Each structure stands twice: as structure tokens, then as C-alpha cells.
Amino acid sequence: MAPQHASCDIAQQLGSTPVYFLLSSTPDRAARLPRVLATMRRQSLQPAAIVLSIASTYNTTRFVNSSYTIAPELLNQRPRLLVHTVPRDLGPITKYAGVNYLLAHLQPASLARRAIVVVGDDDMFYGSSFIEDYACAVASGPENAVYSVNGRAASKMQRTDGHSPRSKLGAQTLLR
Amino acid sequence: MSLSTRARVLQSGIDRDCLGRLLSSCVMGFRGIGLRAGMLEALGDLHVPSECFLADDLAISYYLALVQRSTVRRLRLRTKYKFDNEFAWSNSSINTFHRQRKFGVNRACAASLRSLMRASKPDKQPTSRDA
Secondary structure, X not given: OOOEEOOOOHHXXXXXXXXXXXXXXXXXXXXXXXXXXXXXXXXXXOOOEEEEEEEOOOOOOOOXXXXXXXXXXXXXXXXXEEEEEEOOOOHHHHHHHHHHHHHHHOOXXXXXXXXXXXXXXXXXXXXXXXXXXXXXHHXXXXXXXXXXXXXXXXXXXXXXXXXXXXXXXXXXXXXX | OOEOOOOOOEOOOOOOOOOOOOOOOOOEEEEEEEEEHHHHOOHHHOOXXXXXXXXXXXXXXXXXXXXXXXXXXXXXXXXXXXXXXXXXXXXXXXXXXXXXXXXXXXXXXXXXXXXXXXXXXXXXXXXXXXX
């Protein structure tokens, strides 16, 4: 299936459906959070909130600090930063745990389940259409669709689209 | 939503060789993944082998394969991304961790997931061709 371009009347497609950006981070990378927020402020479609999932405590054999520190002023910015704390560090899959927060707090439940989540990493400067492109695709696609740019076929896709291919993606580089 | 090993992943376009074809598609998260929140509501029930602790892309691909009738589609973004070089290649980076171990973490996770899937595989694993 050819890669889909994200192009839609986003206001019409979304209606009342909220869009959230989910990520996780680790104590050693807490200093990057302001850049994440700045990236989200530059979005053509700002998410309703950013859900940052962090563990209440981290293994200090892996990290210098056992806890993730958030500067208070970051909690008063737009888009709003919601901090979801999980009891233990689940590794990088922790970023998906933000969905539990949304499903528990968003009302009605049908709205929570329909909410669009865009999941990303904490070390990227995403382009300004990042959230809108995903929101557009999810909103206009079937309810059970999962959209992703990358995979082993992504290099073919980039060549097809006339972009410079990244390094040849093999089985090893497929997974980060 | 419940998890089932009778996975039916339709219209896979990303990686048909993922996990030795046991999964018909894989997602890769660093440039984002977009979906409805409801698709992830059973994630808390997912058993992820300890080998997959730092292999989130594999783990979430495995989860999506277990979610009935999930459909993975490729998306082309209109604007480009950049890695934050200060962090993306630092020692705190998962990518760096994987590279330093020559991606053995992913291979171990894949082997573990493969075992799990084979152990619970139905008579025939539906693929996109069956759709």
C-alpha cells in the first residue's frame, strides 16, 4: 500500500476529537523537556496536551538520578503538560502508558477511546506538521488504523517520493 | 478490547518480515505513531518478556498484532524532523544503547516474542493476503 499523504480539512475531520502527544523520558534527559514543549508549540495543530509518562523511581545503576525533575514553570505552558507517573520504569514503552491516563481522566469514556494519540520520542525536533499529519490520517482513516512513517519499507517509500534515502535499513536498524 | 493470539493485521505495509513473518507488520516509533487511544486500552494486559525492556518498537508491534483487526498504514509527513544531536547520540540514548550492543537486545526480544507466538499460535496465522 502506498504511503498516505496527510491532507485534510483538519477542523472538519477532527470535530470535537482531542489530539494528544505522548512521550516518556528518563532522569538524564529531563533537560530536554523544554525543547519538546517548544516543538509542540510550533505545531500547525497543537495537541490538547502533552502527556509525559515517567516512573516514580528509576534504577540508579542506569541513571545518575533516581527521579525525574520537572521545572514548575513548564507545567504552566501551552500546550498543557500532563505528567503521568507509573510505579516502575517500564523502559521506553512507558510512553504508551499515557493512554491509561487519558482513558482514566477523559470523559465521556467514548471520547477518551476516540481521542487521537501521537506517540513520539524525547530526542527529536519534529517538523511543524507532525501532529497535524498524524491527526489528519487517524481522523480520516478507519477506527482500527495505526499510522507510522518508519519500518523496513520506509526506505523504499522515501525513494519513491523523491527524498534522499536514509542508510539502507536492515533488520538491525529497523528497531531503533 | 481483549488480546488474542488470533491476530489479524490487515494491509500491512511496513515490514512483512517482522519477527520472521510471525507478525505481518511492524511499527517504528522514532518518527511517531498515530492511532486512537482506544486501540491501546488493553496494553496494560500485555506480557512483555524481560528481554524486550528496551525494545519498545518490537513490543508495541507485538501488541498491535494481538489486537484484533488492527491495521498498520504508512504515513508520509509533510515536514522534516531532526534529531537533537545533544541527546539522540548520547549515552542516555536507547539508540546508542542498542548500537553499542550491536542490536543484540532486539534480537533477544524478537527470539523471545517468537517463542511466545509459536507457543500460542492458532492453526493458521492470518496474513494480509487473507484479507
